Amino acid sequence: MTTTSFARTFMAAVASGALALAATHAHADETGTLARLTGAFNGWRHSGLTNEGEQYVAAYPRPPVDRGAQRFRTLIEGQLKHVDPHARRPPTLVVNGNPTPLYTDEQGFFARPWAFGAGSNSIEIISADGTKHQRMQFYEADRNKPQAKLRAIVTWDDPHAQVDLHVITPEGLHAFFANPTLEDGSGFDVDSVDGAGPGIFSSAAPEHGTWLFFLNYWGNFDSTGYNFDPGAHDRDVITATLTLVFNENTPNERRETRVVPLRKIGDLVLVKSERL
Template sequence: MLECAPAHAVGDAANAADSGTLARLTGAFNGWRHSGLTNEGEQYVAGYPRPPIDRGAQRFRTLIEGQLKHVDPHARRPPMLVVNGNPTPLYTDEQGFFARPWAFGAGSNSIEIISADGAKRQRMQFYEADRSKPQARLRAIVTWDDPRAQVDLHVITPSGLHAYFGNPTLEDGSGFDVDSVDGAGPGIFSSAAPEHGTWLFFFNYWGNFDSTGYNFDPSAHDRDVITATLTLVFNENTPNERRETRVVPLRKIGDLLLVKSERL
């Protein structure tokens, strides 16, 4: 769950009671920090279509929780949640509750909620002062746009180490800080000291799931073509930060695509 940190938020989301806001975020608006819990030990407010199921190391995960004030069941697209410039569809339950995991780095971070029609925005900025965890020099983030599909990120290091949901942490200290299988992700792989050489990033359309659990029914999804996004972030929250984005279509269960080959 989210906890208050000794930081100060700024922006139009600073007052949760403001009638103009899009959502009520759980907890005070003065920053968040990792709760120290992992895997199923977290307490969830809500998720879509059920409380989030997480795999992987979940080492530095923080939950972004709250409730949209207005939910339009007929909207052609969902609202968007943008974390540090990374957009992902914000799927909720019927009451508008949501819970999305993220891994925040030290320094300045931002969260923005954009209404489904794009007309309204709610944003907050906060400073993460906890430097007890390694600062990621490389992050690989996967998100997708189907709440009933499960997409996995696979990372191959230059020395041949393979990180994925079945092997979330590697011998070099890198690994998955977040590996969410609830709706649109995210999966977040991080490395504090990325090895020099060629890194490979793959997407696998693993299967679908609903309130009954996982399934491999080829029709049990919301979109015929799932749009999955890979974002690579280098030197996050520093003056040298840069990012690259790749968007790929996934059409059938079992699809395994090489999305990016990156030489560091």
């Protein structure tokens, strides 16, 4: 995709009120274009992916979109130009330095939710063999969005597994899929229920004390919906990644990453105890 077409895509988002961009810039390196972005708009739009969570809402707790917990969510949507069904690994989507496997349908269509903070943000697609990169960068100037002082992001590498993030605040408040918004104003900006995530928890004013971050291998899903069939996954060992980002998009940004294996449904792992 050329710089011009990238700019048009995101200027269309500006016109729709989905993104408030002070500037838009995109770059694709000389190795060629990997994908065509068809939109990045707030809210959930069913994209026709074979593993999209909305197909299975009857079998799994509905994503808490209607309760306002995902009001800052944006959908990164597009199509890969070339899909290799025999590739050992999928391409990688990197959002603000956070990598996640980019699973698609057979035609290469993909849709990944994210929550962009104020300031400079970036989206990058890396080919499965790592030789091609496509990157775009834009500035989010929406002053109505609170700036996250603490953000926890979970992703994983199995398109048929569901992994949940659980956050315990110093006062004992518990945020998870069934309780996405807390009394202190923190909560899930994104809680994707389909394979690979992400789940994104944010706090604009994290209280002092010890925060606990758990990951739970909740279950699997296939064409029949969500289930607890221990064989209904792609990997015997699922690699889950938890990234904590402090003061995102500021000169004082700091991040910590933990990678943990999840082997069986029901695994609950304390990944990080962080004292603020």
